[in-house]
Amino acid sequence: MRAAELEQKYLSKVRVVGSLVLLPTADAVNLLDDCSTTSVNVLGVETFRLIDGSVQPSMEFSHISFGQVSMDAGVPDVTSFERQPRRGWEVGPELINHCRTLILNGAEQGFEWVEVSLEDPLTKELLFFRTFEEPT
Secondary structure, three states: OOHHHHHHHHHOOOEEEOOEEEEEHHHHHHHHHHHOOOOOEEEEEEEEEEEOOEEEEEOOOOOEEOOEEEEEOOEEEEEEOOOEEOOOOOOOHHHHHHHHHHHHHHHHOOOOEEEEEEEOOOOOOEOOHHHOOOOO
16 A cells, blocks of 8 residues: 555544644554555654544653754754654654554543544655645
8 A cells, every 4th residue: 555545544543633734643644554464654643532523632641852962162053843752762663553552552541532643655745644744
């Protein structure tokens, strides 16, 4: 399955909340299972609760980095700003297993919505996000 086909398979299950593109826990786990046979880069997951229209993120059951910061003469310097696995979490099959575990553990604590960050290796675009137009 190609990245665009994978995206199309799950698009109807997606719920857009603000700037988040969320899937229910079971669909997110199924998506990760499909990723193991698809040429996409799994970058990580973030788990959320939706309560009365509000979003509550989980730090404990999320593991994606939105940038790298280093110290330059005691001053923080942003060295990159892109979605990527946190340091120590390498892209590959083991990362998919870590993501699955985080999702399931988060669901046990009530975090039943997940944003799965997937990158199309051909276009370097994030799946699902490229499907929705930016608000005007």
